[in-house]
Amino acid sequence: MAEYSIGLDLGGTNLRAGAIDKSGKLLEKVSGATPLAAGREPVLDDMVAVISQLRSRCGRDGLAGIGVGVPGFIRLKDGVIGNSNNLAFLENFPIRDELERRLGAQVILENDANSAALGEKWMGAGRKVDDLVLLTLGTGIGGGIISGGKVLHGYLGMAAELGHLTVVPNGNPCGCGNQGCLEKHASALAIVNMARLLGLGENLTAADVYALAKQGNEKAHTVFITMGQALGIGLAMLVNTFNFPLYLLSGGVLAAWDLFAPPMLAEMRRRSYTFRTTDTRVEQATLGNEAGLYGAAYLPWVGR
Numbered sequence: 001m002a003e004y005s006i007g008l009d010l011g012g013t014n015l016r017a018g019a020i021d022k023s024g025k026l027l028e029k030v031s032g033a034t035p036l037a038a039g040r041e042p043v044l045d046d047m048v049a050v051i052s053q054l055r056s057r058c059g060r061d062g063l064a065g066i067g068v069g070v071p072g073f074i075r076l077k078d079g080v081i082g083n084s085n086n087l088a089f090l091e092n093f094p095i096r097d098e099l100e101r102r103l104g105a106q107v108i109l110e111n112d113a114n115s116a117a118l119g120e121k122w123m124g125a126g127r128k129v130d131d132l133v134l135l136t137l138g139t140g141i142g143g144g145i146i147s148g149g150k151v152l153h154g155y156l157g158m159a160a161e162l163g164h165l166t167v168v169p170n171g172n173p174c175g176c177g178n179q180g181c182l183e184k185h186a187s188a189l190a191i192v193n194m195a196r197l198l199g200l201g202e203n204l205t206a207a208d209v210y211a212l213a214k215q216g217n218e219k220a221h222t223v224f225i226t227m228g229q230a231l232g233i234g235l236a237m238l239v240n241t242f243n244f245p246l247y248l249l250s251g252g253v254l255a256a257w258d259l260f261a262p263p264m265l266a267e268m269r270r271r272s273y274t275f276r277t278t279d280t281r282v283e284q285a286t287l288g289n290e291a292g293l294y295g296a297a298y299l300p301w302v303g304r
């Protein structure tokens, strides 16, 4: 049996895990049966079950390691999620130690967006570069920074919380305690909220707002211009900070690229000399919601 690694991505509405070999080939993939809303014990049981299932199918001998991506601010040294808006029941719980105890194996914990960025670097849109930033545009906005081929962690593991960059002084309030965070102005949820405030409807999805804009609805179009500008302000800060060659965006909202990218790029040109005068690229990520799985599986090989 060739060497392989197991990656698990805890995010969205349920969890996904895969066994991937060193060349990046996905050998087996399973989805958890338990919705994340079910709470701590069922979710932990499910995580252990899918990892055990993959391990018994692919064999213990070739297993290089187990990587797990989880949402939230993570204290890497302790293996604990400090703050997680989506998975409050895992906050301040020693998730890494508990998984290691139940599995009888070492587990490497990582932030889910960091994992996704690493996945894109390994097998996706970032494979030709060693330095990139990924923004995942979903209900919130996650961020991952790959520098020199590795995840940039900061001293505790909380670096790259890019969804909480301030892009509007005194803007919309955020669960992190700040106002005007990028994720409150440029996520899928921000699009839906803006559309509601503009009277476009109560239960719209971001795709509905996009469809309205394409039908010529000016208010709906304004939503994407506003969102694109907020994103451009955040990206300009990142370009000015890092001078990386590549900035990737992922998430369902990318379907609205034709509407939000022009104001986003205009804002970046306006606010970043580097962006305006170099071949710095902003592109769509290519692994979709499997990026986190690939990145988590890559963790045992790339090391910290």
Ligand SMILES: [Zn+2]
Pocket (backbone or CB within 6 Å): 163, 164, 174, 175, 176, 177, 178, 181
């Ligand atoms: Zn925030």
